[in-house]
Amino acid sequence: MAGRGRADFAAPRVQNVRIDAGSDGQRLDNFLAKVLKGVPRAHLHRVIRSGEVRVNSGRAAADTRLALGDEVRIPPVRVADRSERPEAPGREFPVVHEDEALICIDKPAGVAVHGGSGESFGVIEQIRRTRPAAFLELVHRLDKDTSGLLLLAKTRPALVALQNDMRSRAPERAIGKTYSALVLGDWPESLKVIDVALRKDTASDGSRHVRAVADDDERGRRSISLVRVTRRFGDFSLLDVTLKTGRTHQIRVHLSDAGHAIAGDPKYGDFTLNRALARGTLLGPLRFERMFLHARRLRFRHPTTDVPLELEAPLPTACSELLEALARRVA
DSSP states (O other): OOOOOOOOOEEOOOOOEEEETTTTTTTHHHHHHHHHSSSSSHHHHHHHHTTTTTTEEEEEETTBOOOOOOOEEOOOEEEGGGGSSOOOOOOOOEEEEEEEEEEEEEEOOOHHHHHTTBOOOOHHHHHHHHHHSSOOOOSSSTTTTTTTEEEESSSHHHHHHHHHHHOOOOOOOOOOEEEEEEEESOTTOOOHHHEEEEEEOOTTTOOOEEEEEOTTTTBBOEEEEEEEEEEEEESSEEEEEEEEOTTTTTTHHHHHHOOOOOOOOTTTTTTTHHHHHEEEESSOOOOOOOEEEEEEEEEEEEETTTOOEEEEOOOOOEEEEEEEHHHHOOO
C-alpha cells in the first residue's frame, strides 16, 4: 500500500510517438512536458541528458526542435496520477495586448510561468483553465520572482514564428527584451556591455544555479547584456538591461558578477540587504519583499502581419514606491 499523502503512479511503458502538425517546431522538453503531464521538468531534463529519449533513433538535447514526421522514443517514466494533484485555479492576468495570434500579459512577481520544480501550476495552467478551448503556449519564460511582459501564442504557427525570432541573430527579426533592474552600488558609466559566458548547473534536488565562467569553459555559453544607467540613488542604481542572448538567470548573474547584485534577489543577491529591505529597517517603514527585476519592454514583429510592435509594462507599485523612498533619502 502506498504511504499516506503520496501520489499513485501510472504504470510506465515505452512510447514511440510520431510528431504531427500540432507539435511541429516544438522544443523536445516542452513536448515531453505535454505528453508526460505531472513529471517535474527537472526529471525530464535528466532523462533527456541520459540519452534515454531518442529522436529518430539518435540522442537529442532539451532544446532540439521537433519536425513533422520525427519519431520520438519516450522511455518508461513514472507519471503522477493527476487525480491526486490540485487543479490549477483559473486566473486572469493584466493583458497588455491581445489579437488573434498572441497574448501579452503583465506577469506579477511571485508567480511561476508553468508548473514543475516544486510548483503545482503556473501562469500557463491558470490561463488555460479560464480558456479551456483555446490553444495557448508560452513563447518564452520569466523567472518566478521577475515581473513584467510575457508572450503567449494562440496558434501553433505564431508560436513557431515567435520562437524562431527569439533565436534569430538577424537585427530585423530579433526580439528586443529590456528589463528594469535596481542594483546595489554606483554602476560604472563605462560598463555598457557585459560579455561573460554563463554555465548552468543542476543540483541533485533539481534546482538550477548559474555562474559566470571563463570563455574556455566548454560548458559555458557566451552571454551578452547591454546596460544603461537610467537613474542613480547614491548607493543604488536603476538600470535598463537589454538582452542580446537569452540564458537562464542571465541578467541576475551578469549584474551580480559585476559586483552589483539586484535588490531582493534571493539566489544571487546580497542577503543582508534583502533582509533589511524586507523588514523595513533600511527605508522604514517601507518593506520591499520581492526582487527588483521587471521585464518592461518588448519589441518584435507580429508573427502574422510582420508589423513591428513595441509593448511596455509600467513598474509595479512596490518597485515605484521603493524608488520614491530612495529619491527622498538622497534629496
